[in-house]
Amino acid sequence: MPSSRKPRAAPDAPKVGFNPLYMQVRDMLVQRMAHGVWGPGDALPSEQELxxxxxxxQGTVRKALDDLTDRNLVVRRQxxxxxxxxxxxxxxxxxxxKIAPDDGAPVFPVSRILSAERRRASAEECARLELERDADVIHVRRIRLLGGRPVISETVTLPARSFPGLAEGEIPNNLYGLYAAEFxxxxxxxxxxxxxxxxxxxxxxxxxxxxxxPALHIDRLALSLEGTPVELRxxxxxxxxxxxxxxxx
Amino acid sequence: MPSSRKPRAAPDAPKVGFNPLYMQVRDMLVQRMAHGVWGPGDALPSEQELxxxxxxxQGTVRKALDDLTDRNLVVRRQxxxxxxxxxxxxxxxxxxxKIAPDDGAPVFPVSRILSAERRRASAEECARLELERDADVIHVRRIRLLGGRPVISETVTLPARSFPGLAEGEIPNNLYGLYAAEFxxxxxxxxxxxxxxxxxxxxxxxxxxxxxxPALHIDRLALSLEGTPVELRxxxxxxxxxxxxxxxx
DNA sequence: TAGTGGTCTAGACCACTTC
DNA sequence: AAGTGGTCTAGACCACTAG
Incomplete structure (x- = not known):
């Protein structure tokens, strides 16, 4: 690890800025995942190897991995x-x-794309997505159906920079899967x-x-692994x- | 602990029904809290003592306590x-x-009680609160104000059996605090x-x-420590x- | 200073999956 | 049988709180 500490060596200076080892390990693992060293579905090295x-x-690595498990960033299978x-x-x-039929289990709603286009971001979009003044965004409008009936009207706003070409390609039902796989x-x-x-x-x-x-008006801001806002919906x-x-x- | 296991004794039979020690410890601690051995705000014995x-x-006790911390059942202070x-x-x-003003931090809404009375539970109330056919419930109706304006109209339904005399007494703003302290x-x-x-x-x-x-219609079912439904709101x-x-x- | 929870280590064995 | 994560132990030291 970058910072200090063998079991019991000479007393290493820092008393302040104390950051537990397992958190450093955890953050480093998040970095690697964010930078694509390990993509979704990939196996990480074993605890021993790490x-x-x-x-x-190994216990420290385990604690880091348990933390990531709690955050739904990794899945562990005995x-x-x-x-x-x-x-x-x-x-x-x-x-x-979060939307479920009143009776029965949740179903993934079918989507019908209305439009997908690129345009200049509004002031509010810039603010909420933390973009520069003149950045572009992609707008996707779609209707989602549950049990054959239109139920949700959705407007998705994305930083064009992070999702090049999205507006021109095929847009699948599961957007978050697309974000991960393609971008x-x-x-x-x-x-x-x-x-x-x-x-x-x-x-x-x-x-x-x-x-x-009457209808629910749901305003969602979605954040990436690093905590950057990446989608407005x-x-x-x-x-x-x-x-x-x-x-x- | 009730069930088996010294570090390395004679191989104790059970291969099935495997239940980790720390879970047994955790469940036992929940039992004690639920049965009032330790009430809200009380200090538990130290890890060493437990x-x-x-x-x-100690590590096993720690793991049980960490689990309870995640579930917001205990608070640990170094x-x-x-x-x-x-x-x-x-x-x-x-x-x-979950209701917060659009601008600024969440505030606890002031409540104005409209009524508090005891009556026979409806069929639906019986079903959702898991009560017998002819059980009584307490209905509390109140208006909640945010920044001086009435914002929420609330109807709370409780099993009369678990909250004897609640309808006759003073009803404070914070109901969940009352449930814990008085009942x-x-x-x-x-x-x-x-x-x-x-x-x-x-x-x-x-x-x-x-x-x-337009208004949000929020239907809440609240569960106790043991998972029993205790409030409909x-x-x-x-x-x-x-x-x-x-x-x- | 004593006591508490928080971190870290090292090593053992268990349960599950795969070969 | 080998390898993985899951549990458990034992003991050390660190950071925080209180008397």
Whole structure:
């Protein structure tokens, strides 16, 4: 490891800026994942190997990996190994898909793309995505269907720089899987603000309900592994047959 | 500990039903907290003491306590000790209060009690709270204000059996603190279902908006330490100046 | 200074997967 | 049988709090 410490050597100076070894190990592993040394689905070296390479004990590596497991960045399988988390598994349904049908289990909504285009970022977009004044963004608009009925109207805003060519290519249902596979961007967490609104005529038409129908207005900011904001997403969701799921721990 | 295992004794039979020691320790500690051996705010014995008492290593006790920390059941303070979590701290603001003003930090909403009465549980209430057919429940209705304006209309339903006399006494702002202090019931987690609705005239009047105004309809089921459902809460929330906060990890 | 939780190490064995 | 993660132990020292 970069910083100091053999089991019991001469007392190494720093009393302040104390940073536990396992956190350094953890951050270093995150760096490597973020920089594509290990991509989604890849196996990490075993605990023993990492410990040897970094000159720390296996227990310290374990603690770092347990931390990453808690953050859903890696998946550990007894007897097999430790793997970088993927975003195309059933797990994502419970992580980033909060809308579920009132009866029955969550289903991945089918998407119908309305448009995908590049344009100059607005002042607000610049601020929230931490972009320079004159940066470009990609706007993706789509309708999502649950059980055959249009339920969510979504507007996704992305920094054009980080997702070159996205607007021109095929846009799959699972965006976070695409971000990871094609652009090396892993979504680690997101923050949502939810309000209740009534639908304007245009939106109501898209969702096939009457104007003035109530809907959830969900404003999401998604962050990458490093904590950089990488996606802005505004959803309008009609909740006649579904709901937003939230667990408080 | 009840079940088996000294470091390396004669090979004790069970290969199946394998349950790690630290989980047994953890469950035993939860039992004691649930049964009031240690109440909210109390200090637990130190790791050393617990390890000695239970005949396991300190590391195993630590792992059990770390698990309880993750579940917000205990709070550990370096140099001081381990304490049973309380529900009247600022922490609760981020745990169970998901409504925040659009600008500025979350504030604890002031409450105005409308009614508190005991009645026979409906069929649905029986089902969701896992009560017998003819059980009684307590209904508390209140309005909650944010920045002086009425924002949330709340209906709380409790099993009368678990909260004797609650309807007759003083009802404070912080209900979960009351449950813990007066009735020995600790809320450990909750599940919410959120929909968008438009307000009927009566509710609109209470919240001082026009009928037809959009609002969040939040349906919460709160569970105790043991996982028993203990509170049903339906909130109608006007989101003109505030929003529902949700973090996706 | 004593006691607590927090970190780190070293080594053992267990359970699971794969060959 | 070999290799991986999972559990458990034992003992050391560090950082923080309180008397």
């Amino acid at each position: 410990a040897k390479e970094l000159g720390v004990s 007897g097999r190994g430790t793997f970088v988390a993927e975003h195309d598994e059933a797990r994502i349904l419970f992580r980033f898909l 090396g961007v892993t979504i680690a967490k997101a923050i949502e603000r939810i309000k209740a609104v009534v639908l304007a005529p245009e939106e109501a038409a898209l969702l096939e309900v009457a104007p003035g129908h 505004v959803s309008l969701c009609v909740t006649d047959l579904c709901h937003y799921r939230s667990e408080l721990h | 390890a000695k008492e239970l005949g396991v290593s 140099g001081r000790g381990t304490f049973v979590a309380e529900h009247d701290e600022a922490r609760i603001l981020f745990r169970f209060l 020995g019931v600790t809320i450990a987690k909750a599940i919410e279902r959120i929909k968008a609705v438009v307000l009927a005239p009566e509710e609109a009047a209470l919240l001082e908006v026009a009928p037809g105004h 339906v909130s109608l929330c006007v989101t003109d100046l505030c929003h529902y906060r949700s973090e996706l990890h």
